[in-house]
Amino acid sequence: MVQPSIPPAAASFLEFINASPTPFHAVHNASERLEGAGFQRIYEKDNWEKQLKEGGRYFFTRNQSSLIAFTIPKGWKEGAGLSIVATHTDSPCLRVRPVSKRSKAGYLQVGVETYGGGIWHSWFDRDLSLAGRVIVTDKNSTKFTSRLVNLKRPLLRIPTLAIHLDRTVNDNFKFNQETQFIPILGQVASQLNGPPVPETSDKNPVIGVAGSNVQTNHHASLIDLIAEDISVSPEEIHDFELCLYDVQPSQAGGINNEFIFSPRLDNLMSSFCAVEAMADSVSSDRAVPLEGNVNVIALFNHEEIGSVSTSGAESSLLPTLFHRLSPTPAAHAQSISRSFLVSADMGHAIHPSYMDSHEQVHRPEINGGLVVKTNAKQRYATDAVGTFLIRKLVENRGGRIQEFEVRNDMPCGSTVGPMLSKLGLRTVDVGMPMLSMHSIRETGGTKDVHERRSLLLVSTMSGRGRVIPALVAIATGVVSGVYIFQPLIIQERDKLVTLNQSPNATNNAPPNITSTISRPDSPPTEDASKPA
Structure with a gap:
């Protein structure tokens, strides 16, 4: 019997996750992928003013377990917004x-x-x-x-x-x-x-x-x-x-290979997709010129234990990036107000044996499309504006949106979204549905990886429909560089934001971080960051 083929994007993901048993390995493999796409490794202790240039591609790591990569667009000025996708590298x-x-x-x-x-x-x-x-x-x-x-x-x-x-x-x-x-x-x-x-x-x-x-x-x-x-x-x-x-490898399964059986889907699937989207957006022949916002992917560590660490989402990693790109108080405030963040984590698919564990009309399906996660208690940072933006972005590329909320009689999990939104960033929590979250073997969908890859590269359109490449929505479990439509998102967002400005954005510079320990996040000794 001939085995059903699996989408190339899913096959690449299986290779990545099998080579990434820990956050250290995941960040190492992500770094190699970015370097292969022409990204330059920089270090937090260096003076970036002498390194960053228009059209440049950069990344840095902290503690070998978190990574931030970004591209500087043409015509970039201090105060420009950041289009951010945030994921995490750790798993239970x-x-x-x-x-x-x-x-x-x-x-x-x-x-x-x-x-x-x-x-x-x-x-x-x-x-x-x-x-x-x-x-x-x-x-x-x-x-x-x-x-x-x-x-x-x-x-x-x-x-x-x-x-x-x-x-x-x-x-x-x-x-x-x-x-x-x-x-x-x-x-x-x-x-x-x-x-x-x-x-x-x-x-x-x-x-x-x-x-x-x-x-x-x-x-x-x-x-x-x-x-x-x-x-x-x-x-x-x-x-x-x-x-x-x-040690059992991740693999495709199901009668038509529609599933991925694997550890660490939460949240290496999002991390892989973010890295692939960022790398492909600058290396593909169909990639559009870098314009508009600074595109950012942020792979944090320690999300599963609260993110309170030097390499977690509660650390100075993202605030430091904002401050170093826009160091003056005025430019910093402008950058915050012009930015958009997608928190990309996994979501809970409907379980056929435990259907009552889901709210009756919020039941995402594996391979059924991107999940937008909302919670009135702000365990997820999504609001109506964020949902609208993501829905338009996905639907304009032929995708499908699913909604998720927990039952009133059940507690709700959380993500890095709420803790990062307190910077003043408009944030939306998205994911892809999976079964057995936090088990040693989880279940996701091969189609979820494959279909969103088609959103990675978008041809430049003329007139008011011109597309600005901004990796604002690399959804959990999908390879999707979702792009900001300039008239629809940037201009309309400005009108919407006037109804809900973010007064809590801080202009205070983060503390200067130094380290006395030699680590690969500083210029390494030869072979220091290479695995055996």
Whole structure:
């Protein structure tokens, strides 16, 4: 039987997500894609006035886990607006503890901490590996640098208890996240595919001040694996941040390959689409000249835990960009008032077995089009003006809009949209529908990726219908550079905004951020930002 083909955009996305088990890898891969499209890496510590030019393409990263890319249009002046798409790179996962060495009942175990609001029971009985960032000695200097690591093979497992020992498991599966959610790495007395491990060395966890050395905080066999993967000696490893992930690859599925079965759809699908739209908008033969607003994509970290960090949406990342492009108070205020932000995250598709969990007339379908998310309590930042703008943009390109609101008797999730809108930005929350959000394996739609790619490039039209390329709506799960129609959006928006100006935009410059730690967001030592 011939397997149904999948859209090229969906195939590219599968490659990206399989290569991006952590935010560090996602940002690294996004950086490579942008550099391949002609974007120049810049650094926050540098003087941008000497670097930024009309028609230029730039990006910078922070903490290797967040990224901002932007294009400077022709005729750009201070006070110009920013057309922004905001996504996030993180997903719920398990993270290795600083002191992870455990052993019990003859098993080597690895202590982990839950990150975000995962559906944790879905992590049981999965083949798990490790990936992340490792701090090592730089062989070419006296400095330290970071390396990306991805061990790629099944190493860990969180086994369930046999039904014979728990006859009620199918009635109510509950477990203690601290004591019954510890992955096993191997056996203490003997490793089936390796040399014996002395039981005295890894028998008990290191506790207290004795656990201050990475070599004693973790199993020696684990340190050896990491060292081998990145081609260093175990003694050269000084610390690391590692996440567990399911080694089963992301793939298309369903009778007609209409689905994507994958981890981390929330929200690497949006991040991939934002990067692809930005890269293609400047590299395609059909790309229109850069005019009008500054086009921006912002890939933030730590959305799943509140965004309060140096690399999250609550950080100085976006305010810093506004201030550096329009440093005077007047220009800064003008730029804010002329800007538009699309918060691109995933949405909840209607579930055939749990239809009552959706509001009865707000039931988005997978492969059914872009979802606009609203909430009267401002858990989403969408208002009527934002909905109108997005609807016109999508419908003018032949797309379809779906609406989502939660039931009154259920709590509502949130996104980076509300926290960024407080800058004074008109904001709309959009997404693409999916099932099993925050499970270790989620379900999205291949058509959702493919169809919106047709919106990426728009031919320049003459007269009042002229299109200004502004990546104001790269919807979650879609490759869609949605473009601002100058007379419809810019002029009409000015009229609408007079009814609802944003008085809370701040003119205060963000604090100057410096770092004493060498990292790839600063000019790196050679090979500092390359993965193994």
